[in-house]
Amino acid sequence: MLASIAHRVPPRGYGPWEQVASTLTEGLVARGHEVTLFATADSLTAAHLHAEAPAGYEEDATVDAKVSEGLHIAACFERAGQFDVISNQFDFLPLVFSRLVTTPVVTTVHGFSSERILPVYRAYDDVTHYVAISDADRHPDLTYAATIHHGIDVDAFSPGAGDGGYLLFLGRIHPDKGTATAIEVARRAGLPLVIAGVVHDEEYHRREVLPHVDGEHVRYVGPVGPDQRDRLLGGAVALLHLIDFDEPFGLSVVESMAAGTPVVAYRRGSMPELVTPGSTGFLVDDVPGAVTAVVAAAALDRGACRREARARFAADRMVADYERLFARVVAEQRGRPRRTAVANLAR
C-alpha cells in the first residue's frame, strides 16, 4: 500500500488520500491479508509499516517534498518483488516507476488536479490498472479496471438528532467548495450556518466568507477533529455541499449521511452517485432550489439516511471491492507468460 506522505496515515486533520489509504489498509489486514504500508514514520497501522520520511511534508518544514516523495516511492518499487500487487494511493508519480517492475500496480485516481497531469496517466494507461473513485471522474482517454466509491468507518459517526437548528458547511474554504453559496442559502433559508474546515484560498476567505461571520448567523469554527466533527454533523439540519466544480468524490458527503444528516448538493461531478434524492438528501441546481431542499431535508428520516450510508459507503464494502479487484489483477498476471521488467528485456 503506497500512501501519500503529505500527512500521517491516518491524517490528524485534513488528508482525504491518507484517510482512504488507512481505511483500505486496516480493512485488508482485518481480512487476513499481509500488507506493507509505505507511509510516514508517525503513521498508525496494524500492517507492516515501511517509512522513509519521519513525518508528512506538509507537517515538517525540514523535509524537502520532492526528495521525500522520491525516496518513499522508490522504497516501495525496490521491494516490488515481495508483493503480489501494489496499491498506489499516491497520485501520478509512482506511475513512472511501474514499467521497471513486474508486480502489477493498481492506481487509484483521486482526481485530476489539472489537465496538465493527464499526459502521464495516458502514458501508463497500458501498464497500470486505474481505479476511478466515481463514474463521473472517469476520463475518456483512460482505461479503468473498476470504479470503487470510497468507504468510511460508519460507526465512527454517532447517529445525530439534527436538533442544533443550523446548517453545516464542512470542507476546505475554497470557491470550488461553494462556501459563499452556502452562506447565501442559509441566509435565505433563515437558518444559521456553521462553517468548519481549513482555509485553502486565503483571498476568498477574506473577501467572501469572513465579512459574513458574525458568530450568530454565520459561525466559522476552523478545522475540526473527529469528535467536534461528529458533534457538528449530528446537530445539523442538513449539510450544504454546493460545489462549483466536478468533485470526483466527497468524503464529507458520506460522513454526513453516516451521522444521519441529509445532504443538499449541487448536481455536479460525483454528487448524483452519492446522494439519493429524497432519502439521503437532494440534488439541486441553484440557490432557490437549495433553499427549498433545505426545508424538505429537515423532514427526511435520519435513521434511513444512516442505514443507506452504511449499505453503500461502509469501509467493508470498499475493502471488499478492492479485494476482488486485486485478486482479479493478480490472477490475470499469473495467467500471462512471465513478464520481465522492461529494463532487462531490452538488452
Added chain:
Amino acid sequence: MLASIAHRVPPRGYGPWEQVASTLTEGLVARGHEVTLFATADSLTAAHLHAEAPAGYEEDATVDAKVSEGLHIAACFERAGQFDVISNQFDFLPLVFSRLVTTPVVTTVHGFSSERILPVYRAYDDVTHYVAISDADRHPDLTYAATIHHGIDVDAFSPGAGDGGYLLFLGRIHPDKGTATAIEVARRAGLPLVIAGVVHDEEYHRREVLPHVDGEHVRYVGPVGPDQRDRLLGGAVALLHLIDFDEPFGLSVVESMAAGTPVVAYRRGSMPELVTPGSTGFLVDDVPGAVTAVVAAAALDRGACRREARARFAADRMVADYERLFARVVAEQRGRPRRTAVANLAR
C-alpha cells in the same frame, strides 16, 4: 545522456547543466561513441535524441514540470538495458530509479541547492557513481568516483584585446554572485562596470543594483547570447567574480579565461581550482584586495591566459575524463557477477 529539461540542449541563454550535457554529448559522439540524448524535443544534437517533453518547462507554461520530469527520466530508465552506462546530468531525481535497473549510473552532482536534498544522495551513495564538478564541492558524506571540471568550447570565444576599458560582471543577478560587490570594486578602481546576466533575485536587483545603473559608470545589458557575450568578454579588462557562496564551479570564469580576460575572484568554493593567481587572474578576500588585483590583472598576458584555459578547461579534456570514467565503470560492472535488478531479486 540524461539531461535536465528546464531548457533546451544546448540552452539558448542561461542553462549551465544543459550546456554541460550538450558539450559532453557532442564530444562523445565526435569520439565515435553511440549516444542517446534524453532531452527536450527542440534540442540540437548529433546523438540520437529521445524526447518526451516538447520544450523546456522553464520555456513552456503549458507543461507541468513534475509530469514532464517523471516521463523524461522514466523513458531513460525503461530503456536502460540498451545502454552500457547512463550519464545523469539531471540532478537527484534519477537516483531513485537507479536500483531498478542493472545499467550503471554515473551522476554528476552540479551542486547542492540545499542541505535538504542530501538524504537522497546519501541513500544512493552505494549504487551510483558520483562525479564532483570541483574538489571543493565534494561532500564528506558521499563517495566520489572522480572530480571532473567542466570543459567548454574554447574556440567559441575570440581572443580579446581587453581594450574596452571596463570591468565585467557576467552571471545571475543574485547576492550569491556578488553583483553589488562588483559595483563597489569598479567604483573604487575608477573603471566602468558592465553587468550582463538574468535577474535571479528581483528584490536585490531593485535595491542593490539598479540605483547604481547610470549607463556610464555602471551599465546593465541584461541576459546576453553567445555573440554579445564574446564581444563583452573580449573588451573587458577583467571579469569580477566576487561570489558570496561556495560556488561549485563557475562556467563564466573559464569562459572569461578563454577570451583571454583575467578573473578577479573571491577565494571561495571552486575558485582556487579554477583561477591560477598571476596567470589567469587573482584570488582575493575583500574589496581592497579586489581593487588592487584589478590593476594587476590589466598587466597580465592575455594570450597566456587563453592558453591555460585551453589546456585545462577545453571540452576535449572534459570529454576524455568522462570517457575514462565511463570505461572504468563499465569494466567494473562486467567484472562483477551479473546483478539482477533489485525488483526481481527480492522475489
